[in-house]
Amino acid sequence: MAVRIFRYAENAIFLTTQMGFYRQFEQYGGDVLAEQVFPTKGSLIKIRRSLAQAKLGYELMDRKRGVLVREMVSMVDAARELRDEIDSTYSEAYKALEYANMTLGVVSETAQTFPVENSLKLSSRSVMSVELPKITAELSTAERPPYSLTLTSSEFDKAYIKFSKVKEITVRLAETENSIYRLAVAIKKTQKRANALKNIIIPRFERQMRFITSALEEKEREEFSRQKVIKARKAR
Numbered sequence: 001m002a003v004r005i006f007r008y009a010e011n012a013i014f015l016t017t018q019m020g021f022y023r024q025f026e027q028y029g030g031d032v033l034a035e036q037v038f039p040t041k042g043s044l045i046k047i048r049r050s051l052a053q054a055k056l057g058y059e060l061m062d063r064k065r066g067v068l069v070r071e072m073v074s075m076v077d078a079a080r081e082l083r084d085e086i087d088s089t090y091s092e093a094y095k096a097l098e099y100a101n102m103t104l105g106v107v108s109e110t111a112q113t114f115p116v117e118n119s120l121k122l123s124s125r126s127v128m129s130v131e132l133p134k135i136t137a138e139l140s141t142a143e144r145p146p147y148s149l150t151l152t153s154s155e156f157d158k159a160y161i162k163f164s165k166v167k168e169i170t171v172r173l174a175e176t177e178n179s180i181y182r183l184a185v186a187i188k189k190t191q192k193r194a195n196a197l198k199n200i201i202i203p204r205f206e207r208q209m210r211f212i213t214s215a216l217e218e219k220e221r222e223e224f225s226r227q228k229v230i231k232a233r234k235a236r
Contacts, residue, residue, distance in 0.1 A: 037208045039215030047212065051205040054197055061194040064128045065187060071127055072183040075176050082173040089169060093162035099155040117167065130186040132179040137171045 037043060119138040124131045 039212045044212045047208050054201050058197040065190045067128050068187045075180050079176045086169045089166050096159035096162050100159045103153045103155050135175040
């Protein structure tokens, strides 16, 4: 009689365990099984640690994205001002060149005497691990221009000054626009990684934790019921 009661209790515990397992399967989805998570305390500790690291990573990614966005917004405003300035400066420079051509004829031969600009130096600076270009140019600031003053006019001097200013603004605009492009690419990558952590990695770890916690609790209830049956059998 006692053996029959014991076997009946074992079957009931087995059915209860299986029903609990299927409830977990329906509640947490089949992806938990697909990930092959073993419901052990070691796995629970490991997943809890991974979840904490994933949340920390998402927080750092979110902070990085905020810093990069602020940096890019400030550069966009600066680039807009530089574009407006370079458009007006180019217009003034070409107008001065037209006047110089009218007073001196075509000044292409005089322009060929100008030295080639090779003073540009490229370096970089880091903003949240994003390398941004930094262009420095030692533009010629000689008191005497590189052409004959006796063979030119004041209109040619104005054109020379305007195009020198265009060169300076072009260097600043190239640095700013290239930095904006690199920041935009970095923001896109950071946003993609942050979304992956928030919408995929963190929810997956949370589902695994719930699954393992539920499975361990089910095992504890099973062991408790088994011990009760064993005690009842010994008492008889």
